[in-house]
Amino acid sequence: MQVILIQDIDNLGAANELVNVKNGYARNYLIPGKFAVEANAANKKQLDERMKVQAKKEAAMLAEINKVITVLKESPIKIGAKTGTSGKIFGSVTSLQIARAIRDQKGYEIDRKRITLPDEVKELGTYKATIDFGNGNNTEVEFEVIGE
Structure with a gap:
């Protein structure tokens, strides 16, 4: 079963990552514990949107860091x-x-x-x-x- 991880899980993957796990592990532990959501079409679309927003934030942060570096030098x-x-x-x-x-x-x-x-x-x-x-x-x- 494919799931999208909501948070980092040791030996499994990082947050916002699409992983394959056994059905029982997903249904009995990951999904009820709010560690992951099922990877259906709607959740995959939300993941894509989150990744786009995160990429924009990282680009803005990198621009700010470069500005600070030039001022410090x-x-x-x-x-x-x-x-x-x-x-x-x-x-x-x-x-x-x-x-x-x-x-x-x-x-x-x-x-x-x-x-x-x-x-x-x-x-x-x-x-x-x-x-x-x-x-x-x-x-x-x-x-x-x-x-x-």
Whole structure:
């Protein structure tokens, strides 16, 4: 029996996927548990419409991500830090400070968990951080640590 999965099922398939299963599995577990619907003509048509809408949303999201990437690459982000006499900063620069600097200087809200620093940043200078936007979209952003 062919069914359309409503949500991801381990070892079976992903949401909005058309799969073949045994009749009993579909009628006794998948359909009553609202994990899948029967793959009739009406449900296949709804699936096609959902896929078109999802494709449009993904295209719009990709365009927005590309816009953010171009803005982030225009100029380095400046992060102020308190320094000692030798040029070393007190503490280190964190992804939270970078996220706040991006919000303040570029106007985009980026979750600090998506920002990856290569090493600990404990001195003044220019560094690069990686921002992962998901779905394989990531970019390197340059930031400069300056003394306050």
